[in-house]
Amino acid sequence: MSGRVAVLASGVGSNAEALARACEDGRIDGSLCVVASNRRDAGVLTRAAARGLATLAVDHRAYPDRATFDAALHEALLPFEPDLVVLAGFMRILTPTFITPWRGRLVNIHPSLLPLYPGLDTHARALAAGDREAGATVHFVIEALDAGPAILQATVPIEAGDSPATLAARVLVEEHRIYPLAVQACLSGRVRLAGDRAELDGALLPPSGAEEAMLLG
Numbered sequence: 001m002s003g004r005v006a007v008l009a010s011g012v013g014s015n016a017e018a019l020a021r022a023c024e025d026g027r028i029d030g031s032l033c034v035v036a037s038n039r040r041d042a043g044v045l046t047r048a049a050a051r052g053l054a055t056l057a058v059d060h061r062a063y064p065d066r067a068t069f070d071a072a073l074h075e076a077l078l079p080f081e082p083d084l085v086v087l088a089g090f091m092r093i094l095t096p097t098f099i100t101p102w103r104g105r106l107v108n109i110h111p112s113l114l115p116l117y118p119g120l121d122t123h124a125r126a127l128a129a130g131d132r133e134a135g136a137t138v139h140f141v142i143e144a145l146d147a148g149p150a151i152l153q154a155t156v157p158i159e160a161g162d163s164p165a166t167l168a169a170r171v172l173v174e175e176h177r178i179y180p181l182a183v184q185a186c187l188s189g190r191v192r193l194a195g196d197r198a199e200l201d202g203a204l205l206p207p208s209g210a211e212e213a214m215l216l217g
């Protein structure tokens with residue numbers, strides 16, 4: 001059965017675009033049922049509309065607090081009937097009002113090797129720490145920020161002379177590669193959230209998520 005994916009994004013939307021391409025070329029057995037943003041002027045909405053995708057803007061500034069915004073966002077997504085809600089550079093912290101109803105069907109990509117560097121400025125922090133590698137993590141979203149169980153990680157080397165921007169660009173290439181793999185694994189039902197742990201084919205995954213080869217098979 002072909003899956004319906006809602007993408008939430010606040011910025012440029014290169015991950016949303018990578019997911020759209022993966023739907024088109026069959027790496028994801030599904031389609032983007034809507035691309036939604038908390039910013040009406042987000043580039044991601046323009047790019048999605050140019051692809052003929054449904055778009056939705058729910059402006060967080062129109063709501064008095066996070067929970068009220070989250071309730072409105074949840075309601076706005078329901079008519080699109082998503083099987084999976086995918087955060088791709090969505091720059092709002094979600095509360096249980098949104099997370100609870102989508103629990104197990106809500107994933108995020110974070111530009112670090114979680115549990116390292118939750119939050120912002122991940123690349124600068126990895127460089128400041130003198131790390132030798134960096135990466136990205138696709139994970140289920142739970143109530144604690146950037147703390148949900150990992151589905152899949154990708155690692156890149158940190159090279160001499162890297163700036164946060166050069167490192168971000170290297171990591172982003174990997175994000176575009178692994179997000180479709182992880183989304184397909186969720187849609188197919190192979191990857192699930194079981195309590196607070198992720199499992200693949202019924203077996204609990206380690207903290208670093210699945211071996212990529214397992215998701216390709």
Ligand code: GRF
Nearest residue numbers: 011012013014015089109111
């Ligand atoms: C990505 O690095 C993602 O990991 C982070 O925000 C960035 C979004 O980039 N959460 P884009 O809008 O998908 O190009």
